[in-house]
Amino acid sequence: GRETLCLYGKDNIEDKIGELSFSISVPSFYQVNPLQTKVLYDKVLEFANLTGKETVWDLYCGIGTISLFLARKAKQVYGVEIVEAAILDAKNNAKKNHITNADFFVGKAEEVLPAMYQNALKNGNHQQSHPDVIVVDPPRKGCDRACLETMVAMQPERMVYVSCDSATLARDLKYLTANGYQLKKVQTVDQFPHTSHVETVVLLQKVN
Secondary structure: OOOOOOOOOOOEEEEEEEEEEEEEOOOOOOOOOOOOOOOHHHHHHHHHOOOOOOOOOOOOOOHHHHHHHHHHOEEEEEEEEOOOOHHOOOOOHHHHHHOOEEEEEOHHHHHHHHHHHHHHHOOOOOOHOOEEEEEEEOOOOOHHHHHHHHHHHHOOOEEEEEOOOOOHHHHHHHHHOOOOEEEEEEEOOOOOOOOOOEEEEEEEEEOO
16 A cells, blocks of 8 residues: 555654664564574674775665674665665664664666766766675566666675575576675575575675
8 A cells, every 4th residue: 555544653664773773663574583684694793704994885775784783893885775665764763773884775676776886986976986895685677677776887896685486586696696796605594494495695705
């Protein structure tokens, strides 16, 4: 549905992952297994290998869960998400957790990222055009080709790909490994016990 009516109580959910608190509105995506979500995000953080000096793009960022985990260890994080309500949540969640080095943009990753990349090149903004790390956590359909092409053009040292569909993950990894990136690590996380579904975290390293 396009309209939500709150009949009773609050119109959002409050949850906590590790030390971070999140407010989740109705249209926004959120992982359904909080205990394993902490395991998943810790693995993303481990693969990102941040020291505090890095610029990071977080694509398909939702309410900013992964973005805010990364922001505590990075210099600057940029998040992109198509759902406007989720971006509002992300901005509010950054304030709620006193995080000031995360900026969020509304739109399709395959449209926002190329536009931001071209604009950053034009303005000489090396921080935006050539990040150190790109993290993606797309829906089951995986990443759009325009998004993958821009990711490769940006030449980050590392990419961390979080996937809920192994088939589209394999498709996207085929493109990335054919265009300058090496598959370094793969870790599955069982978010959905007693089902055939699994989350996968992959680390890709730029080949010099």
